[in-house]
Amino acid sequence: MFDHVVFGVSDCAASKAFFLKALEPLGIAVVQEGQHGIELSSDGKVSLCMFQTEESPAHLHLAFAAESRQQVEAFYRAALDAGGNDNGAPGLRPHYHANYYAAFVISPDGHNIEVVCHKPEA
Template structure:
């Protein structure tokens, strides 16, 4: 749906480590990286969209970013990895039928207070 999303973080090293570990279950890797003021681009190998982080002292508004999972197991793996990486629970893996019958998601708050979601829209396999 998007080409890339880029946002500032206050602690580049901590945020980079958090996103790499949290999104590893989705196959997310570093596509390119420069100095912290330029940042890092994260995506799936061969992917067409990316998440970019850069260091800044500005205090941006909190952001909600949702990543697509292929299955519910990826949602659960993301949630565990994100908590292990220092994220704070903002909604354990589970169905969110108020969105639609197969909306299975998990939410965590990252180092800068951003709401990071991984969602699978497919029925249970």
């Protein structure tokens, strides 16, 4: 749905480490890194870009699509291992729809990071 998302972080190195570890189960890696920040992607087309800022960044809710419920669970474990804080363990969220399986973690800057699978259980 989006081409890229750009947002500020208070500690670029810490955020890079968090997002790389947390999103590794989705195949996300660094595409480019330089004076304008860090660009992450899994397909080289859609990217997540972050840059160092002294401003207090507004909190974001970023939701990433997973291919399976196992990817959601792997994200959750990896994100907690990377220093994220639990904001909703993997599970169904039927108030969204019957197959909405998601997990939520708060990033080092307080951003709500979600990974969701919309597919029924295999």
